[in-house]
Amino acid sequence: MTHHGDPHDVQEYVEQLRTALAAHGITLPSLGVEATTFAGTYPPRHGGLVALGNCNTATARKLAEALDKAAGSR
Numbered sequence: 001m002t003h004h005g006d007p008h009d010v011q012e013y014v015e016q017l018r019t020a021l022a023a024h025g026i027t028l029p030s031l032g033v034e035a036t037t038f039a040g041t042y043p044p045r046h047g048g049l050v051a052l053g054n055c056n057t058a059t060a061r062k063l064a065e066a067l068d069k070a071a072g073s074r
Helices: 007-022 057-072
Strands: none
Touching: none
C-alpha cells in the first residue's frame, strides 16, 4: 500500500474491503470508488471516497453482526 492520502489508492482499499466483506459472506453490489474522488472537489488528505451503496436488510444485518463480532473480539 502507498500513502493513505493518495486518492488513487482508494481502489486498492475498496478491493480490500470487498475481500474482507466476502470473508463474512457479505456482498455490497454497489461498492466502488465515488466519482468525486477524482473530481478534485474532495480534500485529498482524506484519500478519496468509497461508495458503499445500498444493500437489502439481510445484508445490513449480516454486516452489523460481523462488526459486532469483530468489536467483541478485541
